[in-house]
Amino acid sequence: MVDEIPIHNTTQQLIEQTRARREAVAQVEQLMSQARGKAHDVDNTIEVTVDALGKLVDLWLAPTAASWGAPRLGELIVEVAEIAHTEAVQDSYNKVALALGDDMTLMIEQISGQRAPARRDDDDPGITVEEFQRRREERLARQAPQPARREPVQEEDDDLYSFDPASLRSDR
Structure with a gap:
């Protein structure tokens, strides 16, 4: 049984929507390219x-890629x-x-x-938030506690505002 959905648009609005969709569909090939x-x-x-059709657009190989050997390099x-x-393909769907x-x-898609x-x-869904937190806690537990740092004592000569420009000599 087909569900009936009431149409709240006028005929003119439906025609305009259909034209807009037809123009958008015409853009699909361009968007995919x-x-x-x-x-x-x-x-x-x-x-x-x-590109989305599988056409090679660019290939860059580092000089060290030759060390893989031809068969493995081709597979890679x-x-x-x-x-x-x-x-x-995902970019084209987006x-x-x-x-x-x-x-x-x-x-x-269908x-x-x-x-x-x-x-x-x-598709790999990644890890859950709970798994991330568990791994983070394990990683933090393995780290050794950092010793507390002492704040450096600021000497009078280190004070920016105590600098006297007159102390500079221009004959040097």
Whole structure:
């Protein structure tokens, strides 16, 4: 059974909304082409930039990247490019959501069969606040207590306002 939702807009308002959405949908391809994702490896020897369609936009290799050897370097470039692509896809969904709204973006996800990376089931949600606090407390407990610092005694000569410019000689 389909739920009936009353329409509170006039026909003219509905037509204007439809035209605005059609113009926004026409911008989707442009928005997706502007989306970029950038990633690098842990050692900062490789940096890859791709667009939302997976097109390589930029590849930077540090001189030390050659030490990985050709097979491993190729694998590493592909791994980093995949991470950059995921970031670019999310960037494109973010841009489309700003132009079309969340409902239309969700519909695009459903039609394409590709969920936004931030909504994927395999996306790492990070750690909970409780886990963060637990780790923080463990880290603080392992640290040795710092000895109390003594405040330096300020001598009279160290006082900024007691400086006498007349004490400077101009013949030096």
